[in-house]
Amino acid sequence: MSWGGFQALSHLWLLALLAPLVLFYFLKLKRPRAEIPSLVLWRQVLQDHRVNSPFQRFKRNLLLLLQILLLLLLVLAALQPYWRGGPGRQRRLPVLVDCSASMGALDKSAGSSRLEDAKRRVRAMIDGLAGDQELCLISFDHRPRKLTGFTNNKRLLREALDGIQVADVVSDLEQALRLAQALERSEPFDEVMLFSDGNFPARVNVDLSFKLNYQRLPPAGPNLGITAFSAQRAATGGWDEFVQIEGSSDAEGNASVELFEDGNKVASERVTIARGRAQRMVFQTRGDHAAAVRVQLTPDGFDSLPSDNAAYLDLPESRPLRVFVPKSLVSYRHALQGMQNILLFPQETSDEASGAFDLVISDRPADMSLTARARLSVGFIPSELQRFIEFGTNGSAVVDWRRDAPVLQHVELADLAMLDQPRFTAGAGEGDLENLDYEVLIHGQRGPLLVRKQDSDGLRLALLFHTDRSTLPYRVGFPILIANLVQAAMEQAGLAEALASRTGVLPPLRLKPQGRYQIQTPAQTTEAVVADDSGMVSGVAAPQAGYYSIRENGVEKRRVGASLVSPSETGLAGVGQIDFNEQLQVGAAVVAVKSDRPLWPSVLLGALGLMLVEWWHFQKKPGGWR
Amino acid sequence: MDLLTPRPQMTPLLTNSVLDRLGRLRICPAGRRTSRSRGEHLSGKGGMSTEFCDYRDYAPGDDTRFVDWNIFARLHRPYLKQFHKEEERHVVLLIDASASMKFEGKLNLAKPLAAAFGVMGLLNNERVSAYAVHGASEAPERLPPCRGRSNLRTLFQFIAGVEGRGDAPLDQALELLLRHHRGRGVCVIVSDFLTFGDLQRGFNLLYAAGLEPLGIQILGPTEIEPDLSSDLRLVDSETQETLDISSSADLLTLYQEYRERLANDLALLCRRRSGRFLSASSATAVETVLFDQLRRGGWIE
Numbered sequence: 001m002s003w004g005g006f007q008a009l010s011h012l013w014l015l016a017l018l019a020p021l022v023l024f025y026f027l028k029l030k031r032p033r034a035e036i037p038s039l040v041l042w043r044q045v046l047q048d049h050r051v052n053s054p055f056q057r058f059k060r061n062l063l064l065l066l067q068i069l070l071l072l073l074l075v076l077a078a079l080q081p082y083w084r085g086g087p088g089r090q091r092r093l094p095v096l097v098d099c100s101a102s103m104g105a106l107d108k109s110a111g112s113s114r115l116e117d118a119k120r121r122v123r124a125m126i127d128g129l130a131g132d133q134e135l136c137l138i139s140f141d142h143r144p145r146k147l148t149g150f151t152n153n154k155r156l157l158r159e160a161l162d163g164i165q166v167a168d169v170v171s172d173l174e175q176a177l178r179l180a181q182a183l184e185r186s187e188p189f190d191e192v193m194l195f196s197d198g199n200f201p202a203r204v205n206v207d208l209s210f211k212l213n214y215q216r217l218p219p220a221g222p223n224l225g226i227t228a229f230s231a232q233r234a235a236t237g238g239w240d241e242f243v244q245i246e247g248s249s250d251a252e253g254n255a256s257v258e259l260f261e262d263g264n265k266v267a268s269e270r271v272t273i274a275r276g277r278a279q280r281m282v283f284q285t286r287g288d289h290a291a292a293v294r295v296q297l298t299p300d301g302f303d304s305l306p307s308d309n310a311a312y313l314d315l316p317e318s319r320p321l322r323v324f325v326p327k328s329l330v331s332y333r334h335a336l337q338g339m340q341n342i343l344l345f346p347q348e349t350s351d352e353a354s355g356a357f358d359l360v361i362s363d364r365p366a367d368m369s370l371t372a373r374a375r376l377s378v379g380f381i382p383s384e385l386q387r388f389i390e391f392g393t394n395g396s397a398v399v400d401w402r403r404d405a406p407v408l409q410h411v412e413l414a415d416l417a418m419l420d421q422p423r424f425t426a427g428a429g430e431g432d433l434e435n436l437d438y439e440v441l442i443h444g445q446r447g448p449l450l451v452r453k454q455d456s457d458g459l460r461l462a463l464l465f466h467t468d469r470s471t472l473p474y475r476v477g478f479p480i481l482i483a484n485l486v487q488a489a490m491e492q493a494g495l496a497e498a499l500a501s502r503t504g505v506l507p508p509l510r511l512k513p514q515g516r517y518q519i520q521t522p523a524q525t526t527e528a529v530v531a532d533d534s535g536m537v538s539g540v541a542a543p544q545a546g547y548y549s550i551r552e553n554g555v556e557k558r559r560v561g562a563s564l565v566s567p568s569e570t571g572l573a574g575v576g577q578i579d580f581n582e583q584l585q586v587g588a589a590v591v592a593v594k595s596d597r598p599l600w601p602s603v604l605l606g607a608l609g610l611m612l613v614e615w616w617h618f619q620k621k622p623g624g625w626r
Numbered sequence: 627m628d629l630l631t632p633r634p635q636m637t638p639l640l641t642n643s644v645l646d647r648l649g650r651l652r653i654c655p656a657g658r659r660t661s662r663s664r665g666e667h668l669s670g671k672g673g674m675s676t677e678f679c680d681y682r683d684y685a686p687g688d689d690t691r692f693v694d695w696n697i698f699a700r701l702h703r704p705y706l707k708q709f710h711k712e713e714e715r716h717v718v719l720l721i722d723a724s725a726s727m728k729f730e731g732k733l734n735l736a737k738p739l740a741a742a743f744g745v746m747g748l749l750n751n752e753r754v755s756a757y758a759v760h761g762a763s764e765a766p767e768r769l770p771p772c773r774g775r776s777n778l779r780t781l782f783q784f785i786a787g788v789e790g791r792g793d794a795p796l797d798q799a800l801e802l803l804l805r806h807h808r809g810r811g812v813c814v815i816v817s818d819f820l821t822f823g824d825l826q827r828g829f830n831l832l833y834a835a836g837l838e839p840l841g842i843q844i845l846g847p848t849e850i851e852p853d854l855s856s857d858l859r860l861v862d863s864e865t866q867e868t869l870d871i872s873s874s875a876d877l878l879t880l881y882q883e884y885r886e887r888l889a890n891d892l893a894l895l896c897r898r899r900s901g902r903f904l905s906a907s908s909a910t911a912v913e914t915v916l917f918d919q920l921r922r923g924g925w926i927e
Binding site: 032034041062 | 725726727729730732818820821822846848849857858859860861862863864865867868869870871872876877880881884885888
């Protein structure tokens, strides 16, 4: 193992400057002639001086030797010597910096965050970057961002490093490693440096093709935070809000929890959190109007991570579920009429049915164009599936079904008989449906009987056989199926329960079609968005926890809260060892990474000192033969 | 003559006042070295002067004119009276007129000093001769021995005409001098004594020739306190040889040691031959050297 080296050996040619230096020295060396009466004394003096001074020969041309030494030092500095800091030295090194929420945790009150520690270490690496070394900075939270390409431009790297901010989202190491793998294909490297507090799953589904140097940051201080916040419609018509509070492994103590509805405090409670335990509590509010609810946690002691101390919930106004079922589907209407809080269209007395619905159930393809968050088509094949599914001539039977699917919970489908036979077309299979994001919930003998698709438009269910030509309406499971369907529709409409929106991406927003909006983030930055033809705005990044204000021409139209609510981030647990595929394990480095220490500043300082010595030697008294 | 009219300057070498003061002084050698010729200096041996010296027993054959008859009348034994012998003393002036003496007025001090010794010799009826040595291959300028006040002007003219040139080593100059000189006395050597040669041999020759060495070393101020900066190439004014030196405090300290050691060695050389030695700076006034340093040192009285 070598202890150091030179980063710019090509500068050795500068040693050739020795020749002109010596040449110029002797050309320039024109000693002033001083005629004196006699050399008798001087000759004896010099002889004695040389005899008594072993370095006298050296001192005869001391100035030349000092200049040579000075030039050698300058050449040495130009060669950029370094003292090896780590065991190896990489020419290209991607550096992954975790900037998830837990990286914002402080080690102590008014201390430094994990991210600041990571930045400090990376900055030391940048400072010690050799001329032939290149770093690539990648920050990652729930998604990776390549901040720089491979470069040794220290200013660029420092600027990119300074720009890394903590995002109140969970971290996804897999994505970051996959980005590194993609980089490796274009610019090969052998090692990747990872700076993180280890707050990610211990199991990572990545085949590592490089060495991962996992630099685990020291643990943060104790933290309490809200890890879950949701609301469910109570039987009374109001809302039950559930709050779960957890802490890091070393966190315990008291805290106060306050609930705000539209900015007004409506409830508060004191809680005591034991070490390693979670505290759950329920608040009850009236659901007579839509409300923005915020729950605020205030620990009595030091709390290392403030971003998880608040959670936000948007509660919709309580109303009946609007369901459209054509009069031809008697069995469905019959089942729905026995349920509460349901407005069934078209009503019995009229055929008029307009406006938006929460659930559409129909055996007519044209009805599927009605506006609704949940739709169930009955007895026909949706147009996008007609390439893969067709009707056969024989009947069919249920082979299996997803009993854990919410729609099919407690629904018994065994021995169900039907006259229709949906079957896969030649060469088609379940994979083709999956490619279209369809999920098969009921498998028939030759093809699917019920498929499900959930996307931004809402929930789509397609019964590929007509229930009127089956025994389903006569089964006990049929009203249960309808009840499940109504529950799913209520969830889609937000009438049954409400979950706190997590940070990362805002939930799809329904706004004015083609409307132009500005979204003001909690960090007071503004992002412009345009609603699509259906008025949906989706994919809005929400890296910080807090309220996002949707404005149109400066006027706030809506406010959406984004909450961290992540047990893993609040727990601040750090993984000491990462398990990769093929039984590959990567442990956290025991010692912090040490970057190569450049020696050229010291050499230059030495050269400067030598120059001062030379100047002093040249200028020192006594001065001149009078 | 009008007493208020200043007397004309007799010589540019010495002022009239110095000459007046020198007229009342004489050279005081440590030893008594005289020539057989009759002079005004008492010889160590018995002589025929009027100055009583001692008694001794009468021996047959002695001149009865020197019997002290008064003692004979009292003691009835003949005693012979002895008298001092007055002999002539030579004052040899050796002026180092090499090129090195031209520096910093060394020759300008050497010439008056030599003239002063010559004046004292002439005024005290001593035989004065002067030599100015230049080069090894060049015969020294020579003033033949002369005596009496009448030769003052001759002496002054000779000394005033001396110019610095050549590269005569002092040891060789002493040998050249002794080729021409005969007579005992003192030899006043005015030089910087910066020679590569062996002075011991020259002083031995002087001593053997009956000359008591009186060495006066004249050095320039920068020879006494040299001041250096940077690197210099020193050129010997006599030989044109060069020597490169670098400024160094150690070097100067060593130089001072060597200069003092040279002065001590020269003083020892002179003392061992009944002589005297004095080192003076060329910046010192001739009056100071004559009437302060030399007189305090007992050279003249």
